Amino acid sequence: MAQLKTYVAQIDPVWERITEEARKAALDEPLMGGFLHACILHHKSLEKSLSYRIAAKLASNEMSMAVVREIVEEAYSADPDLVHAARADLVAIYERDPACHRLLQPILYFKGYQAMQSYRVGHHLWTVGHRDLAYFIQMRVSEIFGVDIHPAARIGKGIMIDHAHSIVIGETAVVGDNVSMLHSVTLGGTGKEEEDRHPKIGDGVLIGAGAKVLGNIKVGHCSRIAAGSVVLEDVPPCKTVAGIPARIVGEAGCEQPSISMNHMLGPQSQ
Known part of the structure; x- marks a missing residue:
């Protein structure tokens, strides 16, 4: 037995x-x-x-x-x-x-x-x-x-990086569980700060192609960052942000954006 x-x-x-x-x-x-x-x-x-x-x-x-x-x-x-x-x-x-x-x-x-x-x-x-x-x-x-990820960055489980070209994740960045991102995403700093200077990405976040998230800011869980956006301020949970600089344009549109992988800004985001 x-x-x-x-x-x-x-x-x-x-x-x-x-x-x-x-x-x-x-x-x-x-x-x-x-x-x-x-x-x-x-x-x-x-x-x-x-x-x-x-x-x-x-x-x-x-x-x-x-x-x-x-x-x-x-x-x-x-x-x-x-x-x-x-x-x-x-x-x-x-x-x-x-x-x-x-x-x-x-x-x-x-x-x-x-x-x-x-x-x-x-x-x-x-x-x-x-x-x-x-x-x-x-x-x-x-x-x-x-793909350039500093070894000190903290990244959770269930991560998908699609295409994975020109990804940059800085030393003090934190990425939660079940995050999805596309190519040319940067989680970077905004200058020559030496302390905690990189973004904190919550669970279930979807980050579109070419998005830049800069500075020691928080991106709330289950939010969406539209392709090509430059995020310089905190993003509340379950919201969609878009633009340069990024602004809230609507709700996330679903409970798990990183799983649905829906990048379209639908009626709820107008």
Whole structure:
């Protein structure tokens, strides 16, 4: 009975689904077989697959893939929350991105997901005092993915960064759970302040493409920031803001903007 309980505990439906998707993909595209085996089928768990994938992306002439992979695996072993967050991010992308049809896709192809998991490792390194390693991870993520997230920034679970081009998130920024953002989003400062100087984004917020949120301001939960907006003042919960500078133009329009992914300013926002 004890052995049965141990076996049941080791079953991972998410990973089983991912590996089944990989097997099917290898049958459909035989030329992808080596790639799929290296990234997915050769591994026994999501964290092992991610450690390989992150290392393959971030390795350089200055730091080998073997060393980067060891760093990632040690981080996953020390902090299981990193794996929980990776799963939450994966499900968020699958549920919110209409271009994502399989759990397999973000691991293999979506740089927003890959960059976020790399950031999470860098943040772990920062919090345990390995600051230079954290900076190295930040540098490589910026170079490889075009996503520049300071390792000290605090970011919740269930994050989707769609397209993930030219994302900037500053050192003292805080991002809640279940936040969605599109490309060219900046969560930045407004000058040369050295203290708490970056935005605080609540849970369930939707940030449109090209939006800039600047300064130590609060964006309330379940609010929407329209594409191209420049936000310089606090945003109340459940509101839509738009413009340069951004102003409240209506209600958020639904209970979970980051999940509905509705960017249109409907009648309720006129």
